[in-house]
Amino acid sequence: QENTPLLDVRSVTMAFGGIVAVRDLSFTVTKGEILALMGPNGAGKTTTFNLIAGALLPTSGQIFFDGRDITQTKPDARCKAGIARTFQITQPFDELTVVENVMVATMPYHSSMSQMRKDARRYVQMVGLAERADVMAKGLSTGQRKRLELARAMATRPKLLLMDEVTGGVDQKSIPGLLDLVKSLRDEGQTLIIIEHNMRVINELSDRAIFMNRGARMVEGTPHEVAGHPQVVDLYLGEG
Numbered sequence: 469q470e471n472t473p474l475l476d477v478r479s480v481t482m483a484f485g486g487i488v489a490v491r492d493l494s495f496t497v498t499k500g501e502i503l504a505l506m507g508p509n510g511a512g513k514t515t516t517f518n519l520i521a522g523a524l525l526p527t528s529g530q531i532f533f534d535g536r537d538i539t540q541t542k543p544d545a546r547c548k549a550g551i552a553r554t555f556q557i558t559q560p561f562d563e564l565t566v567v568e569n570v571m572v573a574t575m576p577y578h579s580s581m582s583q584m585r586k587d588a589r590r591y592v593q594m595v596g597l598a599e600r601a602d603v604m605a606k607g608l609s610t611g612q613r614k615r616l617e618l619a620r621a622m623a624t625r626p627k628l629l630l631m632d633e634v635t636g637g638v639d640q641k642s643i644p645g646l647l648d649l650v651k652s653l654r655d656e657g658q659t660l661i662i663i664e665h666n667m668r669v670i671n672e673l674s675d676r677a678i679f680m681n682r683g684a685r686m687v688e689g690t691p692h693e694v695a696g697h698p699q700v701v702d703l704y705l706g707e708g
């Protein structure tokens with residue numbers, strides 16, 4: 469259905485004992501959209517990803533994906549349903565090669581190793597790691613690890629891709645290439661939620677931004693509107 473959002477987060481709260489990491493958070497993401505999650509450290513962005521991916525079950529509230537209630541669904545089932553994520557701290561299998569790492573992600577789609585390998589090479593190529601395809605993941609730079617992680621997430625053919633700070637901790641010269649990669653995903657209609665601090669990156673990539681503070685949504689709008697919002701300006705200046 470045209471009007472059904474791909475992701476529908478409804479009044480979700482996540483409390484860890486006395487700490488409320490996410491507070492009564494509601495938002496939707498429609499197909500093909502890129503949503504940026506912003507906010508200072510501890511705002512609840514990563515917890516929100518964990519809730520969407522199923523690594524955490526909310527204290528209250530509901531999450532709908534592709535028209536189905538996935539609130540209590542296990543992470544592997546959510547992955548099968550089409551939710552993939554990358555992590556702020558990348559976590560490939562260090563002792564596997566780049567291609568082998570991606571092969572693991574393509575497994576559900578193929579019955580033979582040669583098919584898996586061929587498919588994996590395609591994603592490795594796509595993220596610009598072709599010349600590193602057969603080196604072990606532990607030999608990669610941070611930027612290359614981010615690319616590998618993207619390839620692994622893309623290889624699961626997700627309907628929704630959650631990307632945690634794709635440009636974070638990456639050397640300056642790798643950033644344009646990573647941005648181009650995300651733009652090419654966007655141009656193919658990939659739906660994305662990105663956690664991002666860099667305002668330039670948010671402006672370039674996202675259709676809409678949600679600024680979180682202390683677990684709650686504080687401001688929502690176009691990147692331009694959010695960046696110019698007095699409370700957002702205050703918090704960012706406050707952070708230095």
Ligand code: ATP
Pocket residue numbers: 484487488489507508509510511512513514515516
């Ligand atoms: P950052 O940019 O630093 O990653 P964030 O916006 O992603 O910040 P979260 O990591 O979601 O923020 O954390 C939100 C709050 O929840 C923080 O106060 C954090 O200490 C707390 N928190 C997160 N996970 C847990 C946990 N497993 N147990 C207890 N508290 C937690």
